[in-house]
Amino acid sequence: MIEAVGLTKRYGDRVAVDQLSFTVKPGQVTGFLGPNGAGKSTTMRMILGLDAPTSGRVTIDGRPFARLDNPMLEVGALLDAKAIHGGRSAYHHLLCLAQTNNLPRRRVDEVLDIVGLTAVARKRSKGFSLGMGQRLGIATALLGDPRILMFDEPVNGLDPEGILWIRNLMKSLAAEGRTVFVSSHLMSEMALTADHLLVIGRGRMIADCTVKEFIERNSVLATRVRTSDAAALAALVRTAGGTAIDEDGALVVTDLPMHHIGDLAFDHGLRLHELAPVQASLEQAFMELTKDSVEYHGTLEPR
Amino acid sequence: MTTLATRRAGFDGLLRSEWTKLRTVRSTTWSLAAMAAISVGLMSFIGWVIMRQWSSLSSEDQALMAAEPLQIIIDQPVFISQLIVAVLGVMVVSAEYTTGMIRSTLQAQPRRLQVLFAKVAVFAVLMFAVGELLSFTAFFAGRWVMSDHIPVDLTDPGIARSVFGAGLFLTVLGLFSLAFGAIVRHTAGAITGVLGLILIVSNLTVLLPGSWGAHVHAWMPTNAGQLAFKPTLPPDALLTQWQGLAVFSGWTALLLAVAAYLFKTRDA
Secondary structure (H helix, E strand, C coil): CEEEEEEEEEECCEEEEEEEEEEECCCCEEEEECCCCCCHHHHHHHHCCCCCCCEEEEEECCECHHHCCCHHHHEEEECCCCCCCCCCEHHHHHHHHHHHCCCCHHHHHHHHHHHCCHHHCCCEHHHCCHHHHHHHHHHHHHCCCCCEEEEECCCCCCCHHHHHHHHHHHHHHHHCCCEEEEEECCHHHHHHHCCEEEEEECCEEEEEEEHHHHHHHHCCCEEEEEECCHHHHHHHHHHCCCEEEEECCEEEEECCCHHHHHHHHHHCCCCEEEEEEECCCHHHHHHHHHCCCCCCCCCCCCC | CCCCCCCCCCHHHHHHHHHHHHHCCHHHHHHHHHHHHHHHHHHHHHHHHHHHCHHHCCHHHHHHHHHCCHHHHHHHHHHHHHHHHHHHHHHHHHHHHHHCHHHHHHHHCCCHHHHHHHHHHHHHHHHHHHHHHHHHHHHHHHHHHHCCCCCCCCCCCCHHHHHHHHHHHHHHHHHHHHHHHHHHCCHHHHHHHHHHHHHHHHHHHHHCCHHHHHHHHHHCHHHHHHHHHCCCCCCCCCCCHHHHHHHHHHHHHHHHHHHHHHHHHCCC
16 A cells, blocks of 8 residues: 655745645555646655655555565556666566565566567667567566556557556456556546546646546536427526537537436427437546646647 | 565675676676776787887886886776776766666665665675786786896785785776766766866876975875875875875765765655
């Protein structure tokens, strides 16, 4: 379990992480969602003790990371795939890290096999593609067979097959009872992998809930209605206190429960061709939620 | 989840890890091979060429060379070797920052002072072994080359100490550079700094006037350290050979202390 209390990081005047308090629990994939520059990587670096918090603290099962007996057995992390000396082979990169925690040599071969790099294990990693580098980073994270795994934007640079592989890997790791903490700036990716969500923007916690709750809470529920007489139904909806917008021949009704719309139509003898819920996509919900906290807005207006 | 390790990750694991790191990048092997080839091979060859033309040299030159037999066979090899040792020393830490490897290293073992000390220990042992091997090889190769005209032996006064001292000088220089690399954290910048200090600043201090200028010059890190491989001292020397090495070691210890403080407190 990862536990952060009032975690804060300042760089000069800029606050990168602002009073974050959260827990990441075992047995599930916890998504760490936020736009670029929201403070996700900085938070992960503080969990690993790479950066010191300006204030607050973060612990792994109650202890700071640097106090753990065998850090690699407790936490494995892929922060960026470039944390590698390119002149060293994949095998020796993993070996020198394994030796620090007294891990056996066979474990190096095992993780190379898991990530599918056995064939290139003796090649220098500077020749690796982005995807291969990412796999080597994941092998590094798995080396100690740790109880907690952290991945910072793990699908970056992976091909579709690789993306599917890492998704399944994260789910199976969580199913084994491990703590899996994965960051992304893509809501859609999180919807597919995460059970729980921590959403941050500009270093602040915006939401801490399950993925389901996040969708329910943030999607604007509307109803799409098709009927033979749209104008008549629109009038009835407005009288009943709802709003109705004509959209490609269908009415999009908000502020009126779906069953109420059906009853209205039935009472007034209107034929319904469609009565369906409209959910805001996760992407929309996320953008709605973080629109005030996006650090870098694009300046190109859509035409 | 199997139990992979049975005991706390400690200093011995770090030592093995740092040794693996050193031996598995080609730059280490190539640099050391180049260092041996140039300082032993090339300098012996130059010595051999000079000896072949011995009779054409003036008697003053002959006397100068005979008075300082280690000039060709120890001083010159050390002068060349120090450049490579400085670069290797700087890279022990700076290469980790330049490549990003440091983040993997500190994730595997976040107890930072132990990480730095392991680097220092492994590199010190390697540099001591390489430095002594190199200086003794250079000495025996040179002695053989010069044997016809300049007889020199380990049993001559100050010779054994100087040959041994050359290896020690290179070891301390390696650690001095390592500390520099850990402070600057940028390979090119740290190399420029160390070489600038060794080759330029140290020599420029000779221009400082008066007694204090002489003291500053004598106490500069490598100026003091170089005394370790001088069989005889100049009459105006302010430090003895061992004092010189002690001064250089003191500077190195100071830099290592600064490096350790920064290594522990800075964000990686």
